[in-house]
Amino acid sequence: MDIRQAIFAAIAMAGLAxxxxxxxxxxxxxxxxxxxxxxxxxxxxxxxxxxxxxxEAYLRYINDQGGVNGHKFKTVFADDSCNEAxxxxxxxxxxxxDKVFMIMANPCSGVAMAIKPMLxxxxxxxxxxxANPKISRPASPGIFHSTYTGIESGRAMAAFAMGKPGTxxxxxAMHSDDWAHGYCDPAVDYVKSHGGEIVATTALEHxxxxxxxxxxxxxxxxAQAVMGCLYQPELVVLLRELQKYQVDxxxxxxxxxxFNQVLGAFPNRDYLKQRFFQPYQFKAKxxxxxxxxxxxIFVKYLTKDELPKAGEPTNFYYFGVPAAIxxxxxxxxxxxxxxxxxxxxxxxxxxxxxxxxxxxxxxxxPDKHVGVEKMYxxxxxxxxxxxxxxxWGDALPDTE
Amino acid sequence: xxxxxxxxxxxxxxxxxxxxLIALSMTVVYRATTVVNFGHGDMVAAGAYAVFVFSxxxxxxxxxxxxxxIAVLFxxxxxxxxxxxxxxVAGPHLSLAMMALAVGYTLRxxxxxxxxxxxxxxxxxxxxxxxxxGTVVVTTDDVVICGFVLVLLAALFVLLQVTPLGKVIQxxxxxxxxxxxxxxxxxxxxxxxxGGGAALGxxxxxxxxxxTPLTPDLGQWxxxxxxxxxxxxxxxxxxxxxxxxxxxxxxxxLLGFYVNTVFIEITGYLVPxxxxxxxxxxxxxxxxxxxx
Numbered sequence: 276m277d278i279r280q281a282i283f284a285a286i287a288m289a290g291l292a293x294x295x296x297x298x299x300x301x302x303x304x305x306x307x308x309x310x311x312x313x314x315x316x317x318x319x320x321x322x323x324x325x326x327x328x329x330x331e332a333y334l335r336y337i338n339d340q341g342g343v344n345g346h347k348f349k350t351v352f353a354d355d356s357c358n359e360a361x362x363x364x365x366x367x368x369x370x371x372x373d374k375v376f377m378i379m380a381n382p383c384s385g386v387a388m389a390i391k392p393m394l395x396x397x398x399x400x401x402x403x404x405x406a407n408p409k410i411s412r413p414a415s416p417g418i419f420h421s422t423y424t425g426i427e428s429g430r431a432m433a434a435f436a437m438g439k440p441g442t443x444x445x446x447x448a449m450h451s452d453d454w455a456h457g458y459c460d461p462a463v464d465y466v467k468s469h470g471g472e473i474v475a476t477t478a479l480e481h482x483x484x485x486x487x488x489x490x491x492x493x494x495x496x497x498a499q500a501v502m503g504c505l506y507q508p509e510l511v512v513l514l515r516e517l518q519k520y521q522v523d524x525x526x527x528x529x530x531x532x533x534f535n536q537v538l539g540a541f542p543n544r545d546y547l548k549q550r551f552f553q554p555y556q557f558k559a560k561x562x563x564x565x566x567x568x569x570x571x572i573f574v575k576y577l578t579k580d581e582l583p584k585a586g587e588p589t590n591f592y593y594f595g596v597p598a599a600i601x602x603x604x605x606x607x608x609x610x611x612x613x614x615x616x617x618x619x620x621x622x623x624x625x626x627x628x629x630x631x632x633x634x635x636x637x638x639x640x641p642d643k644h645v646g647v648e649k650m651y652x653x654x655x656x657x658x659x660x661x662x663x664x665x666x667w668g669d670a671l672p673d674t675e
Numbered sequence: 676x677x678x679x680x681x682x683x684x685x686x687x688x689x690x691x692x693x694x695x696l697i698a699l700s701m702t703v704v705y706r707a708t709t710v711v712n713f714g715h716g717d718m719v720a721a722g723a724y725a726v727f728v729f730s731x732x733x734x735x736x737x738x739x740x741x742x743x744x745i746a747v748l749f750x751x752x753x754x755x756x757x758x759x760x761x762x763x764v765a766g767p768h769l770s771l772a773m774m775a776l777a778v779g780y781t782l783r784x785x786x787x788x789x790x791x792x793x794x795x796x797x798x799x800x801x802x803x804x805x806x807x808x809g810t811v812v813v814t815t816d817d818v819v820i821c822g823f824v825l826v827l828l829a830a831l832f833v834l835l836q837v838t839p840l841g842k843v844i845q846x847x848x849x850x851x852x853x854x855x856x857x858x859x860x861x862x863x864x865x866x867x868x869x870g871g872g873a874a875l876g877x878x879x880x881x882x883x884x885x886x887t888p889l890t891p892d893l894g895q896w897x898x899x900x901x902x903x904x905x906x907x908x909x910x911x912x913x914x915x916x917x918x919x920x921x922x923x924x925x926x927x928x929l930l931g932f933y934v935n936t937v938f939i940e941i942t943g944y945l946v947p948x949x950x951x952x953x954x955x956x957x958x959x960x961x962x963x964x965x966x967x
Contacts, residue, residue, distance in 0.1 A: 317784075319892040321791035451937065480940040482896035484887040487686040488931030488939060491679055507794050508888040515886070519805065519814055540796040540888055583793060
């Protein structure tokens with residue numbers, strides 16, 4: 276080793292010996308924390324972008340309150356189009372060029388799974404809203420789910436359906452992709468482990484404009500409940516066909532559809548009363564009770580282009596928010612000089628933490644990186660009013 | 676299970692009529708210009724959104740909104756041919772197809788830009804009633820779609836077979852050079868046919884928007900089904916496009932119900948493969964012989 280190499284080695288050793296500080300953690304400066312917000316801002320899955328705008332609204336609100344421990348949040352948006360190759364490119368840009376502290380939102384499961392190895396290798400934290408449970412199970416350093424994965428949602432769908440007295444025969448109507456299996460497979464496990472049987476499995480692919488064959492198969496199978504692991508347009512198609520052929524069954528939709536937008540496709544909602552339900556993530560009806568605060572945050576802090584073209588902020592806006600809430604809380608707990616390790620420890624310290632949004636409180640630990648489990652269900656009661664249910668027949672009281 | 680056969684045939688016919696309408700509009704363009712419009716599905720989607728904007732956005736009565744949407748798409752189709760395709764018409768056919776595809780993707784991108792993060796649910800201009808014929812269920816949608824396509828088909832048949840314009844269209848299809856020699860303004864004629872095809876596509880979009888939520892990618896599925904119906908019936912045959920569409924609609928219902936629902940998505944690819952293997956000119960197309 277010559278003298279120059281020895282000096283470099285000494286400097287490197289000295290660098291390693293310095294304890295991590297805000298200055299040495301990527302994406303954190305003395306005054307800002309840079310967050311990468313990744314999602315399908317273009318392409319056919321861009322209906323999921325409210326999951327990106329929800330947390331962004333909350334971060335703007337926190338900034339308006341003065342930030343956290345002297346730090347304000349700065350967001351860098353990245354478009355993945357729900358495409359794995361584009362997602363990897365977007366993540367590389369966020370990590371290596373924009374040097375973000377973490378990646379947030381990221382609703383597309385395929386993209387999240389594709390970028391996970393890079394995140395783990397580079398030690399970049401992730402809190403997303405994608406449904407694939409394999410992202411955070413088993414627990415990987417820095418990878419957290421603050422919202423429900425397909426496992427919780429699928430189980431909730433099946434549990435609610437089988438909570439209706441006498442329900443044992445269940446049919447599946449699903450896309451043939453990983454996303455749909457992420458919901459329907461846990462539902463099937465639940466049904467089978469609780470004495471039920473799957474009497475029909477039907478495929479309804481993306482872009483389908485007709486579901487006659489599926490509806491008639493479900494009708495002839497004698498199914499008492501249908502697990503609709505479908506995106507919104509196809510769920511609407513299925514419900515319309517079931518209505519047309521007067522199929523007497525309840526339908527549980529997965530979280531790929533927005534409940535209110537599905538209702539909007541039915542001028543006459545009579546058929547949907549006590550028939551169409553979805554797992555429900557929140558502790559009250561949208562925009563009411565504790566959720567009113569978040570409604571106001573969305574309206575105040577999002578631009579016209581980020582809000583719905585018409586009507587109120589929908590389910591996905593609220594569903595995106597917990598990622599930002601737990602992130603902010605972890606930074607609050609990590610103190611004025613946050614580091615990656617300090618933030619992760621703070622995340623794992625969250626126990627029974629109430630986000631003010633979700634039906635369940637967040638509890639994380641070193642081996643538990645999915646914070647919530649318990650879900651409600653939402654549907655129309657016999658009077659046609661939107662109602663949140665703890666279980667079949669057990670409605671949550673309305674809040675103002 | 677066989678008791679449901681009439682229902683599947685009726686529903687398949689209704690769906691097939693929609694495919695037929697898309698195939699018909701593609702056939703009009705192909706017949707006049709020999710170009711397959713690979714962007715046609717997106718023109719269908721644009722037509723559906725145009726009606727949505729005029730009726731809900733501007734509060735116009737549905738019929739007026741539909742006429743305006745047809746007019747807008749006519750202009751779009753005309754402009755596509757006149758400004759984008761005509762300058763490269765002497766180039767390889769592939770360039771024309773690629774240009775049409777690019778126009779389609781551009782339209783889709785524009786729709787996504789405005790309506791990408793939500794699905795739209797346009798309302799029907801008529802009440803949705805259900806009629807029972809024995810065990811067969813028929814809805815107002817089925818009646819409207821089937822009736823509409825049949826009327827349109829009859830009008831197109833009269834236009835092509837009886838009127839002087841129809842003879843011009845047929846003459847130009849058979850020989851563009853010959854048509855030019857007898858004084859037909861072929862570029863203008865092509866642009867008009869592109870406009871007409873896009874306007875027909877807009878009608879298809881209007882019909883589609885009554886039975887399915889609007890998404891910017893609506894055209895993707897319809898292009899495949901329309902193209903399959905066109906192939907099945909025989910390229911350039913108007914009657915074949917309709918027959919192909921209906922056959923496709925019924926086949927996907929039967930395969931989906933009696934075999935497996937996964938077949939529904941691939942019927943649009945599977946059936947043309949089988950038919951083209953057995954009868955390359957399609958079911959109603961004529962075998963072309965080229966003398967050299």
